[in-house]
Amino acid sequence: MKVFINFTALVGIFLLLSCSSIDRNSGEGTVTKPSNFLISAAIVGGNAQNPNGNGSGTVNFSISATNATSYKILLGNGETKELTNGNFTYTYTTSGTNTYVIYVSAYNSGQFVSSTLSLTVFVGSSLVWSDEFNVDGAPDSAKWGCDLGSGGWGNNESQYYTNRPENVIVQDGLLKIKTLKESFSGSNYTSARILTKDKFSFKYGRVEINAKLPAGGGTWPALWMLGSNISSAGWPACGEIDIMEHVGNSLNKVHGSLHSPGRSGNTPDTSTVMVPDATTEFHIYAVDWSATSIKFYVDNQLFYTFTNTASFPFNQDFFLIINCAMGGNFGGTINPGFTSSTFEIDYVRVYN
Template sequence: MIKRIIKKRNHFNSSLFVMLSVAMFFGCDSDETQQVTTFNNITLAQEFDTAGSLDPNIWNYDLGNGSDIGLPGWGNNELQNYTDRPENVVIEDGMLKITARQESFEGSAYTSARIQTKGKFQQKYGRFEARIQLPWGQGLWPAFWMLGDDNEGTEIWPQIGEIDIMENRGQEPTIINGSVHGPGYSAGNAVTKAFELDGDRFDTGFHVFGIEWSEDYINYYVDDVLYNQIRRSDVPGEWVFDDEFFIILNVAVGGNYVGSPNAQTVFPQEMLVDYIRVYSAD
């Protein structure tokens, strides 16, 4: 049974990102030393204080239903069409809002948004975190995740690697998962672990989702609770997390992971992002 370790931080002061190694149980019969790296240099701060559109120097929009890149349904049987309209993605009230809507749009029954930083902000190793309030309902799939650089198109998924900092089934408002995907451990065979809130829900308030990623491991956090560590030795294939990765945020509708919305799913639904911050160790 894993013993949870709580780390207290002031998220507005990167100089406090200091942690020595702490003890943690990874099994009932043995103790191991928990590796934790100090990340104290901020490299990206998206506070979403200025109303309007996203900063084009940082963000790209993924558009459509994936058919134009040969992945209809974005490869997961998703039902939405992603747009860059303010109805689906906008900064207002001091936060980023990604809104999933039930509406007919270019052949799809739903719209939403997916934004990413490919080619504009990419980083190898560090702490990546965001303060988010999730949507709720059957068939909603909000995520805060990362993909590896494809080295100018010479590599494809899952060889490029995927780090899911947070993904949620909208019908499970108390549970999120943190995962990695790579060659031999992708899709339904990803290396993953769930975190469940006690007496709270992810759709009724903001929570901080983060990873600390170093050369040989990735630590997963919710509100500074360390709930999992995935080490190089834990993956049943090649460790593909030694390259630059870029950030993605989206709310999918439907898909293999969550199933389709039902009559009880209320639209529109919003994912609210208070901030995104990234730190490096030097």
């Protein structure tokens, strides 16, 4: 096996594997093992000064072998390609400089040859979607919709979600979700739940949300995501990523959680961190999401890492949700003296 590196307009990493052909006679036909195995992985924008690429994360692959009829490529990040043509382009999305061990096999019926290639790729972080909440009035309808109604929302909650300005408004550079104690359409509390379903969804990346949480026993604010296939797959098969949840009855205890089949309801994959002034100061709640991990942060401090694999539903498009519930299975007992609270969000930003 020989490895050659040639710096041109692209960085090419060539792996040559010489294999002798082996014929297997079965009486009526011959299956020949692939030979002259060649793998080329050219990182877009790579040169002597930037050997790991220009930050796009894009790699042009060219794979060939004499007598091969198909190829299988494990891309080192949990994703797999199965192709009949070995020429394809793939874009890595995990920000930073990461090294991937790529496994490649060339097949001809039951005969095959395999090898590995180590590839280091730089992915620059770029903003792909955001809302800075700088225009007063209702939330931007091009970005957000509203869930409306009551009925407990699967958690025996007590609020009625509305789209009234009394409950949800952009004002003074902030999104404000106001939870009120009032009689409304059969419920004793009102609040709001906005979401990007059918307007924006994404697969993998970093989400940052700068927010100040509401106070009061029974409040249950959340910054979270659901799989875009929820209408067909249902919950929890669609997957749920809770970037931040806070329960007013456990002041300043912030939860980062994931729900999936067998790990839903009261048994999610979860961890917590104490944020001493969560209801009086703004903090950045963030998640870094890739095919191999989901990492939870507060103010850039990592507090939970979940190992993601293809067996979980966290490898598809998700949409964003912001809401404040009252009571329910997680929010708990509502303080009888509660009258109102405000959940304030300065911005939501999604990076590749």
